[in-house]
Amino acid sequence: MLHIASLEKLVHELNRLPGIGPKTAQRLAYYILQTKDAYAEKLTDAVLRVKSEVHLCPECYSFTDRDICKFCDDSSRHSESLCVVEEPSDISRIESSGAFRGRYHVLHGVISPLEGISAKSLKIQELVDRLHKASEAGRPITEVILALDADLEGDTTALYLAKTLQGKHIKISRIAHGIPIGSDIDFIDDRTMGRALENRIEL
Amino acid sequence: MLHIASLEKLVHELNRLPGIGPKTAQRLAYYILQTKDAYAEKLTDAVLRVKSEVHLCPECYSFTDRDICKFCDDSSRHSESLCVVEEPSDISRIESSGAFRGRYHVLHGVISPLEGISAKSLKIQELVDRLHKASEAGRPITEVILALDADLEGDTTALYLAKTLQGKHIKISRIAHGIPIGSDIDFIDDRTMGRALENRIEL
Numbered sequence: 001m002l003h004i005a006s007l008e009k010l011v012h013e014l015n016r017l018p019g020i021g022p023k024t025a026q027r028l029a030y031y032i033l034q035t036k037d038a039y040a041e042k043l044t045d046a047v048l049r050v051k052s053e054v055h056l057c058p059e060c061y062s063f064t065d066r067d068i069c070k071f072c073d074d075s076s077r078h079s080e081s082l083c084v085v086e087e088p089s090d091i092s093r094i095e096s097s098g099a100f101r102g103r104y105h106v107l108h109g110v111i112s113p114l115e116g117i118s119a120k121s122l123k124i125q126e127l128v129d130r131l132h133k134a135s136e137a138g139r140p141i142t143e144v145i146l147a148l149d150a151d152l153e154g155d156t157t158a159l160y161l162a163k164t165l166q167g168k169h170i171k172i173s174r175i176a177h178g179i180p181i182g183s184d185i186d187f188i189d190d191r192t193m194g195r196a197l198e199n200r201i202e203l
Numbered sequence: 204m205l206h207i208a209s210l211e212k213l214v215h216e217l218n219r220l221p222g223i224g225p226k227t228a229q230r231l232a233y234y235i236l237q238t239k240d241a242y243a244e245k246l247t248d249a250v251l252r253v254k255s256e257v258h259l260c261p262e263c264y265s266f267t268d269r270d271i272c273k274f275c276d277d278s279s280r281h282s283e284s285l286c287v288v289e290e291p292s293d294i295s296r297i298e299s300s301g302a303f304r305g306r307y308h309v310l311h312g313v314i315s316p317l318e319g320i321s322a323k324s325l326k327i328q329e330l331v332d333r334l335h336k337a338s339e340a341g342r343p344i345t346e347v348i349l350a351l352d353a354d355l356e357g358d359t360t361a362l363y364l365a366k367t368l369q370g371k372h373i374k375i376s377r378i379a380h381g382i383p384i385g386s387d388i389d390f391i392d393d394r395t396m397g398r399a400l401e402n403r404i405e406l
Contacts, residue, residue: 002295004268006256010249016242018234019227030292031221033253033266039219040254044247046213050236051243053209063236065207089233092205 007033059130061106061123062088077101079134081143084127084161086110086154094147102143105130110153111160119160127161131168143171150177150195210236262333264309264326265291280304282337284346287330287364289313289357297350305348308333313356314363322363330364334371346374353380353398 007029014025032040056062057069064070071077071091081102085091091104107122134141146161148154162172178196179188188196210232217228235243259265260272267273274280274294284305288294294307310325337344349364351357365375381399382391391399 002266002291003273004257004266006249006252006268007266010253013242013246013249017231019230024222026292027222028220029253030290032250033257039216040250043216044250046209046216047235047243047247049209050213050232054207054236063205063207063210065209070206087233088205089229 056106060104061108061126062091062104071104077103079103079139080141081145082131082141083145083147085147086149090147100145102145103141107157110148110157112153112156119157119164122157124161124164128164131165131170141170143173146172146174148174259309263307264311264329265294265307274307280306282306282342283344284348285330285334285344286348286350288350289352293350303348305346306344310360313351313360315356315359322360322367325360327364327367331367334368334373344373346376349375349377351377 010029010032011022011025014020014028015022017025020028032043053065054063055065057064057072059068059072062069062071066073078101081100082105083094083100083102084105084107085094086107086109088106091106094100094104105123105127107124107127109117109122111117111119111122131141131144144161144165146158148158158174165172176199177192178199179185179192185193213232213235214225214228217223217231218225220228223231235246256268257266258268260267260275262271262275265272265274269276281304284303285308286297286303286305287308287310288297289310289312291309294309297303297307308326308330310327310330312320312325314320314322314325334344334347347364347368349361351361361377368375379402380395381402382388382395388396
C-alpha cells in the first residue's frame, strides 16, 4: 500500500462487504479514486438515500419506500394465502415466476443455533399476530406457504412454524423440492434425488 | 426486484464498479441496507474523504494526500534512477520486494490503440520534462527502469519510451520476464518459456 490513511480506510470499509476480499477492495478503491466523473458523489448519494428512504413494511416486513409495500397495498392480490420467505430478495424470485398472487411475510433469517439466531430474533411473533389480526378482522388467512431453503436451517424453521401455527385451522404447506425443470437426472445430487423420490406425485 | 427506486439506483451504481455484476451488486445493496450499525455512513465518509484528500503527486504522479508523495519526499532514496510503472498500485508491489531504492514515475496506463489510449493521454511528456529538469538542475537521472506488464500494450509502451528517450544518455532497462521463482517448469506457458530462453543469463 501507498500508506495513504484515507485510501486504507476506504479499502477497509469495502473489505467489510460480503464476498469482497482485500484484493478486490483495493481494486474498487482505486477505481473510485480514479473515475473522473461524479461517480463517488452518485455512489454515496445512492447509499445514503437507500438508508434514509427504505424501511420495513409494517405489514409484511419486506423493504419499501412507502407507508406500506406495493404487495400489501395491492387490492387485486388475494389476502387469504400468505407466502413466508427468508429475505425480501426472495420475493422478487417468486414474483417473477408469476405463480403466486397472495401476500408475503418476510422472516429476516432462519433459525440457526450455530449462528445464534433463535426464533425470537425472527419475525415469527409478528406472523402469529398478523394471522390473529386477520382472523379477528373477519378476513382470515387460510393458507401459509413456506418458501424456505431446503437446508438444515430451512427445515428447522419450517418445522418450528408448523408447530407454532398448529391448531389454528390454517393449511400449512412448503414449496416442493425436487429435480429442477430441464435438468439432467445424471447430474442431480443425492439429497435432491432422495427428496424428489420421497415427494413423488401420483399421476 | 422490489421496484424501490432508491434501491435500484444503488444496485445500478454498484454495478458500475469493476468486476461487480448485477447479482453481486444486488447482494451488496441488500447488505448495505440491512447492516444495523453506522456502516453506510462510514462507507460514504471513506469514499468522500478519499476523493477530497487524495490527489496526484506533482513529481511522480502517484497518489498522495500530502504536497508531495512520500517516495519523492524521502531524501534517503537515490534520485539518479527512476522506475516507470503503469499504475500507482504497482509501486506497492515493487516496494515490498525491497529491491529498488530510487524514485518512481506513474504513466497512468499503457498505450493501447484498441482502447483508444495514445501516448498523449499518458504521463509520458511529464516524464520527458522531469528528466530534462533533473538534468538542468545538475542532478541527472541516469537510469530509467520500465516495470511494465509483459503483454502487447506493455511491449508497445516500452518500445515507444525507449525511442522517445533515445540519445539522452540515459540507460533504459526493462524488468526481466521469465520463470517465477519456485515455480515448476512443467507448468510454465509457452510465451514465458520463450522469453526465459531468449533472456538467458550467462553464468
